[in-house]
Amino acid sequence: MTKKRDKNTKFVGIDIGSYSIKIVALEKISTKYTLSEYNIKKIPINTEPEQLEGIIKESLEEVGISPNKVNLSVSGPDVIVRFIDFPKMTEEQLEDALVYEAEKYIPFNLSEVITDFIILGDAQESGQMKVILAAAKKSMVLPMLEVIKQVGMEVEVVDVDSFALFNAFFYANxxxxxxxxxxxxxxxxxxxxxxxxxxxxxxxxxxxxxxxxxxxxxxxxxxxxxxxxxxxxxxxxxxxxxxxxxxxxxxxxxxxxxxxxxxxxxxxxxxxxxxxxxxxxxxxxxxxxxxxxxxxxxxxxxxWNLFNSIGFSGNLSQEDVHSVSSQLVVSLGLALRG
Structure with a gap:
C-alpha cells in the first residue's frame, strides 16, 4: 500500500500505531501543501519497540524518501491532557508556575514525564486564561525517539494524536x-x-x-x-x-x-x-x-476525507488515497506541522 515519486520531500509525519505505521510526506508550494508520498505498513504481532526501526526503514525505502527530520505523535494511557484555567501571565511565568502546579493535574510522578503546554487565550472568568497541559511518560516517548535516531532521522515535533487530528481537520475545514x-x-x-x-x-x-x-x-x-x-x-x-x-x-x-x-x-x-x-x-x-x-x-x-483539501504531486491523485484516507489523518496532521 505505497505510492512514491522523487526524493524531494519536505515535511514528514509518522503515526506509529498499535496496528500499523502510517507515513505521509508533504511538499509546500506557496501556502498550499501537496501530498507527495504515503505508506501504510502493518506491524506484525508481538513486535518489540526496537524492531520498529526496521519497519520504518522499509516504509521509507518503499516510497523513496530519506528525510532528516520527522514529526511524531503519542497517545494511550501514558498520555494525559488537561484543560486548565490559570490567572493571566506570560508564557515564561506559566512555565515557572507549572513546576509547582503540574502535579495537581498529572497523575504521574513528574520526574517520569515530559510536559508541555499551550495558552489558548482568555477564559470566561475575568483575569483568567485557558491552558492546555499535556504530559507523556518518558518510558513511552524516549524509546520512540531512539528508534527514529537509529533510522538516521531527528524528531522535530512530538504531538498528541488528538491535536494532530485537530490540526488536520482545521486545515481542511x-x-x-x-x-x-x-x-x-x-x-x-x-x-x-x-x-x-x-x-x-x-x-x-x-x-x-x-x-x-x-x-x-x-x-x-x-x-x-x-x-x-x-x-x-x-x-x-x-x-x-x-x-x-x-x-x-x-x-x-x-x-x-x-x-x-x-x-x-x-x-x-x-x-x-x-x-x-x-x-x-x-x-x-x-x-x-x-x-x-x-x-x-x-x-x-x-x-471526512482530508485529502479533498490537499493537492497531489507527481502521479498521485485523489483516487490513489481514497480507500485509505481515513487511516492517514494523524500522520497528515503531523506533516502539516511543518
Whole structure:
C-alpha cells in the first residue's frame, strides 16, 4: 500500500500505531501543501519497540524518501491532557508556575514525564486564561525517539494524536469556526475523542475500545483465527453476517455508551451543543461499523476525507488515497506541522 515519486520531500509525519505505521510526506508550494508520498505498513504481532526501526526503514525505502527530520505523535494511557484555567501571565511565568502546579493535574510522578503546554487565550472568568497541559511518560516517548535516531532521522515535533487530528481537520475545514463539533478517530486499540468550540480543542478523551476488541470478540465467539477475524471486519468472509454482527454489537454498544457519556459531560459542563460529528480511522472502514454507530449515536456522523483539501504531486491523485484516507489523518496532521 505505497505510492512514491522523487526524493524531494519536505515535511514528514509518522503515526506509529498499535496496528500499523502510517507515513505521509508533504511538499509546500506557496501556502498550499501537496501530498507527495504515503505508506501504510502493518506491524506484525508481538513486535518489540526496537524492531520498529526496521519497519520504518522499509516504509521509507518503499516510497523513496530519506528525510532528516520527522514529526511524531503519542497517545494511550501514558498520555494525559488537561484543560486548565490559570490567572493571566506570560508564557515564561506559566512555565515557572507549572513546576509547582503540574502535579495537581498529572497523575504521574513528574520526574517520569515530559510536559508541555499551550495558552489558548482568555477564559470566561475575568483575569483568567485557558491552558492546555499535556504530559507523556518518558518510558513511552524516549524509546520512540531512539528508534527514529537509529533510522538516521531527528524528531522535530512530538504531538498528541488528538491535536494532530485537530490540526488536520482545521486545515481542511477553516470555515467551521462558529460550530461546536466532535472529531472521532476510531483506531485499533482505542478511540480518540476531541471536541472543539470551533476555534480550539476544549475536550479530549481516549476510550480504550477499538478494532482489536472486535477481533477478540470474533475470535472468541466464532472460534476464528486472527486472519479470519480480519476478513470478517472487511466483509470478505463467507460466515453468516448475522453471527458476525451478534458478536460485534456488544463492543459497538459499549463504545456508543462511552461516546454518549463524553458528549453529555461536555454539553452539561459547557452549555454548548455538539452540532456535527466527523469521523476517521481504520476501524470505521470495517463492515457495518459506521452504519451501526451512525444509526444509534443520536447525532449524525460524517466520514471526512482530508485529502479533498490537499493537492497531489507527481502521479498521485485523489483516487490513489481514497480507500485509505481515513487511516492517514494523524500522520497528515503531523506533516502539516511543518
Amino acid at each position: 477553516p470555515l467551521v469556526e462558529n460550530k461546536c463539533y466532535a472529531l472521532l478517530d476510531f483506531g485499533h486499540s482505542r478511540t480518540n475523542v476531541l471536541i472543539s468550540d470551533g476555534k480550539a480543542p476544549c475536550f479530549i478523551r481516549q476510550i480504550q475500545i477499538g478494532g482489536k476488541n472486535i477481533d477478540e470478540s470474533l475470535i472468541r465467539d466464532l472460534s476464528l483465527s486472527l486472519e479470519e477475524s480480519e476478513k470478517c471486519k472487511l466483509g470478505l468472509s463467507e460466515l453468516d453476517k448475522d453471527a458476525i454482527m451478534k458478536s460485534t454489537t456488544p463492543i459497538l454498544d459499549s463504545l456508543l455508551k462511552e461516546l454518549q457519556l463524553s458528549f453529555t459531560y461536555f454539553e452539561n459542563r459547557t452549555n454548548k451543543k455538539i452540532e456535527e460529528i466527523y469521523c476517521c480511522g481504520g476501524m470505521i472502514e470495517q463492515e457495518r461499523v459506521f452504519e451501526y454507530l451512525n444509526e444509534n449515536l443520536g447525532i449524525q456522523m460524517k466520514k
